[in-house]
Amino acid sequence: MKKPPATIDGLPAWGPSFRPTVVGRPTDRIDGPAKVAGRAVYTTHVRPPGLLYGAIVRAKVAAGIVEGIDLSPATKMAGVRAAIPLAEPGSRIRFAGQDLAAVAATTPEIARAAAAAVEVRIAPAPFVVDLDAALADGAPRVHEANVAERRTEGDDPTEAAAKGTVVGNVRPLPAFVTGDVERALDRADVVFDATYETPVVTHCALEPHALTVAWDGDDAMTVWASTQSIFSVRDEMAEVFGLAPAKVTVICEHLGGGFGAKFGASAPGSRMGYAAGALAREAKAPVRLVLDRREEQEVTGHRPSSRQRVRLGATRDGSLVAIDVLAHGSAGIGTGAGVGRNAAHIYTRCPNRRVRAHDVFTHAGPGTAMRAPGHPQGAFALELALDELAAHLGKDPLDLRIAHDPHPVRRKEYEIGRERFSWDARRAAAKAAREEGARIRTGAGVAASIWGDFGRARVARVTVTVARDGSVAVRNGVQDIGGGIATVLAQVVAEVLHRDVADVTVAYGRSTLGRSVGSGGSQTTSSVAPAARVAAEKAKQALFEAVAEAVGVPAAAVAFDGPSIRAGNRVLSFAEACAFLDDDGIEVTGSRGPTASDLPFPFPGGGRAQIGGVQFAAVEVDTWTGEVRCTRITAVHDCGRVMNPKTTESQVAGGIMMGLGYALTEIRHMDPTTGRVLNADLERYKLPGFGELPEIDVHFVPVDTPANATGSVGIGEPATIPTAAAVACAVFDALGVAVRRLPITPDAVLAALSREEEAP
Amino acid sequence: MSDAPRLSRRGLFRTVGGTAVLSGCTREGGGLRRPAHPEVAGPDPTEVQLVLDGRRVRARVPIVRTLATCLTEDLGATAPKVACDRGACGACMVRVDGRALPSCSLLAVDVDGRCVDTAAHPEPPPLLAALRKAFVEHDAAQCGYCTSGMIVAAWDLLEHANARADLTEDEVRRKMAGNLCRCGTHRAVVRAVLAVARGEVTAS
């Protein structure tokens, strides 16, 4: 990409010489007080007058043909106000949990009873929920024809669409190939070949998918949605019901998590938006649909599974010559079981690289993007394979990585981590305990992440107002998923207008406040914050012009002087300056232009920067019980200019916790005999919790990127990409034998240890 | 619902003090001291009366209604959240007569006459007020959906701790283990709770 322009969106960059006073300071999130006082109202708690409660009737079998749906037992019940079919005779059932019908009633208890009363006849058919069974000859086919890909704002926007055809239950995803892997493997001194597996895990946002629809006449509606993308809900509802988008108001004031599963009005496996809207229309009253935990686990998306055969070729002195990954994974009936970019795009000093991934369809609810689609899966397999190879070669796995990674920031991050984490001492201690055969072992591992600056041009429109009384407000229709974008909006405006964060009123979470982006792909901050700066700079300009005119100096003679404004030789307080405005004050809208630079290092395909990030994990393993405890994570990340270190650090700590669940506790179990999820709840599906909490050390490497007018880049996804991989590498270091499947439960550890004993 | 104090039809409001707002029922056995619900309830909806966050309230509920549903749907409470609906996550935690319990796993009729405190108490007792402050300072709420439950659990833990100032990180983790958070606020929550335990953050 060309060198950075002198200005970005007409503004000087917030570059190395910029000395911010608000941006970059640890700032309490502005919605914190409402959240801690239990006052924040989430979609699940919105109660418009006359509210009815919806419930969805779902298939209890994994495959079959609908023969009939009789709603009358439900409609006859007292308190039931509407009932609609969501399938018809002849409809094909492809997973347990699929939509069949929906009801609305005056209480949630009646709605549930009415849903249970709906009579459904389904002719069951053979099904397959297990990867091996789905790959076997003669396996029941999940899809008869090619499958349309479901893409969301949670996906990596640079990833090519799959065009391969379905053979049996398998469909290839776009392959990545550079060099000649087979030839390189043939000629390599050392070839390492092993297979790794990752489970299906689920998003488990604590707030379930929820939606309330209230019609306002026939051609307008208000939708309260628990969503990562207010505008995708708006556009989908408008399309489904044939309304003008401007006639659909979507509100998401507070959002109880999403992690990739909450884009659009429909949940990945359920037409919730249509159901709630149609029920509300029929009942002539607002209808709320809130899914329960079984529905969440079975229907609303998951991170696809994977089985990855990794082959690495190297020279005897430790140069990688080939990386080859052959992957199969299942996103249930859905698409997108890829394995991210660790194998293809991090260790690019290895000349021959190939990644071939495949979707394997099974009769389970659709997978969807989950915090870095494909990446944690791919990172686990490739990074652990690298460590196994390094052990064969007698090399330090950290050195091996640095030797093959050209990214200047990630290389620096490795070095910072080496110090902060005491890598050398920990590795030495692990080796000593291993050689001595100690019961309690320790281990240290490291893994990398790759992500891109996916900030979007001209989507977010941020409006800044300055009133004659000196009050400043900013508004944009973005939802705050918990990353703290509302606070960043206030910070950016406060920075430009020399105010305190508390002086800036922020309105967000509503489609009427100006178009915005979805909270996916770690793109929120880099899309919204620069737009806020553009708007705030315009407001500043307008204010200076008003002051110049009133005071009788040229506009160029007006400038901030601390919180005051200097005009020629007059010094005015901000409020005094604003008093020169007319009654309407200032109201200006800004948006950001295209990404202006890919510095310091390009993302594959160019045109945008590549984000690094490495994490080091320390574990303690009890070789008698197989228990693994992660004792420390040192996370060294970059995301351009950090807007709010407080919330950003929280987000990274949160990504680490999610990664620990992936490493140690989480797996969704399907019952092969019933085709249903066995642990569709939160007591048998094990989220990581206080018991798993390690020491967490987060360090940011500041990077001046002239990519956009604030230099900010997102961090949501990179924060969780390397965690499980680093933990798996640390367990390998502790045991001397790798556990090649997640989660690393005690039985998996003991099985790995006994394999080692059997080995000659 | 109504906030108006009213003698129950069974005249069992007698232990309620003269104040309109009770500032957190922090002792066991607070509340309206109604006996366990009369022998039989239902099948028709039945009236329950509570002191909710210091205010007397009543609601007519189906007998199968959970306390969580009663609080959020009948009484408009915004603090308790139902995330699992079966006692596994703690997001719905409230204090019933000064003990933290999952409101999804109690029937409304079974807490008739009791004192129910949520994280949203309008006149928070000092511990609750301090916890709110500490949670903001330590950024212990990301999406915030687990937060009310976390705060109730922490409030309970601190109030019943023998030697609050000596609470260790391990004890906090153990006692909070029933509260789940998907955003991963755990580290911040532990820091916030310890800050209050040690008096580093106080109500005022």
Ligand code: FES
């Ligand atoms: S909702 Fe009550 S414990 Fe989870």
Ligand code: FES
């Ligand atoms: S802050 Fe989101 S679940 Fe805890």
